[in-house]
Amino acid sequence: MVTSITSFSRNGVSDWLMQRVSAAVLAVYTVFMVAYLLFHPDLDYYTWSGLFEHTWMRIFSLLAFISLAAHAWVGLWTVTTDYLKSTYQRVGAQMLIILVIFVYLVWGIQLLWGA
Amino acid sequence: MSNLQVSIYRYNPETDAAPYMQEFQVDTKGRDVMVLDVLHLMKEQDSSLAFRRSCREGVCGSDGMNMNGRNGLGCITPLSEVVKNGKLVLRPLPGLPVIRDLVVDMAMFYKQYERIQPYLQNDEPEPAIERLQSPEDREKLDGLYECILCACCSTACPSFWWNPDKFVGPAGLLQSYRFLADTRDTATRERLSDLQDPFSVFRCRGIMNCVAFCPKGLNPTRAIGKIREMLLADAT
Numbered sequence: 077m078v079t080s081i082t083s084f085s086r087n088g089v090s091d092w093l094m095q096r097v098s099a100a101v102l103a104v105y106t107v108f109m110v111a112y113l114l115f116h117p118d119l120d121y122y123t124w125s126g127l128f129e130h131t132w133m134r135i136f137s138l139l140a141f142i143s144l145a146a147h148a149w150v151g152l153w154t155v156t157t158d159y160l161k162s163t164y165q166r167v168g169a170q171m172l173i174i175l176v177i178f179v180y181l182v183w184g185i186q187l188l189w190g191a
Numbered sequence: 192m193s194n195l196q197v198s199i200y201r202y203n204p205e206t207d208a209a210p211y212m213q214e215f216q217v218d219t220k221g222r223d224v225m226v227l228d229v230l231h232l233m234k235e236q237d238s239s240l241a242f243r244r245s246c247r248e249g250v251c252g253s254d255g256m257n258m259n260g261r262n263g264l265g266c267i268t269p270l271s272e273v274v275k276n277g278k279l280v281l282r283p284l285p286g287l288p289v290i291r292d293l294v295v296d297m298a299m300f301y302k303q304y305e306r307i308q309p310y311l312q313n314d315e316p317e318p319a320i321e322r323l324q325s326p327e328d329r330e331k332l333d334g335l336y337e338c339i340l341c342a343c344c345s346t347a348c349p350s351f352w353w354n355p356d357k358f359v360g361p362a363g364l365l366q367s368y369r370f371l372a373d374t375r376d377t378a379t380r381e382r383l384s385d386l387q388d389p390f391s392v393f394r395c396r397g398i399m400n401c402v403a404f405c406p407k408g409l410n411p412t413r414a415i416g417k418i419r420e421m422l423l424a425d426a427t
Contacts, residue, residue: 078388154394
């Protein structure tokens with residue numbers, strides 16, 4: 077057993093499952109978004125903001141944002157443990173990545189529910 | 192004349208400041224010999240050349256090496272399979288410390304093998320004669336027990352290059368599954384609990400270099416997938 081304290085859940089099975097599930101959520105969200113944009117070639121601000129007025133769209137978007145945050149954490153944590161051999165560089169990069177993910181997530185929530 | 196141009200990695204830490212490539216011209220007399228035979232012909236020219244070999248028929252796993260960029264056993268790899276444009280480049284297995292020339296230090300590889308406890312564990316009372324297994328249960332071990340630990344797979348795996356102290360590697364995981372799949376083994380839960388961290392199994396990213404280079408045609412990626420399934424079933 078190898079101990080790791082900065083991975084997303086500190087458990088490989090859980091991280092792996094989270095990576096798969098979040099990938100599926102992001103795939104569905106991406107397909108939805110591309111389809112929506114294709115069906116609305118003359119998209120204006122009112123149609124676009126109208127879409128995000130719906131509670132289901134806000135829940136769907138928040139789910140996608142949280143999935144993106146978890147997916148990025150698991151993936152980038154893996155990259156840092158592969159390529160950054162200096163402990164200071166690695167921990168520094170991990171903290172920076174987690175901070176950026178946190179900021180984007182809170183910003184995303186504010187965009188969805190702030191107005 | 193049928194001269195083969197061979198470029199081989201040379202390094203003797205006692206005399207060389209840095210590794211270098213040495214060029215050889217080897218006369219194979221037009222025959223499609225094995226790479227190990229070429230190494231013997233080279234050793235006749237320069238007796239200081241160091242490499243491991245033993246059975247010379249793909250059973251012992253001593254002469255794993257990198258031939259024109261591909262890992263394999265020198266003794267069962269004919270020149271026609273690896274030589275490109277009349278040139279052969281020989282290097283030690285990638286990712287392991289070099290002791291001398293093609294001889295690598297496999298301590299890390301064996302440490303990971305030791306970690307997965309590669310022996311049958313059974314806490315039930317011993318039967319009078321032997322532990323029986325149905326032919327169907329025995330079949331589950333096919334494609335697993337044949338591994339000769341030559342390290343061609345693990346040293347072709349970038350995940351093992353970057354974290355050889357934490358990631359078990361394809362060879363170790365193939366053997367780990369060999370005991371997880373064995374119906375006579377009762378330590379399944381303990382074995383799984385030692386593998387559930389983010390490194391031991393999950394550092395595998397499924398690029399399948401192990402499958403591409405295994406000289407015995409085994410499939411460690413499939414075994415790793417099976418371990419993942421068992422871990423998931425046990426943890427959910």
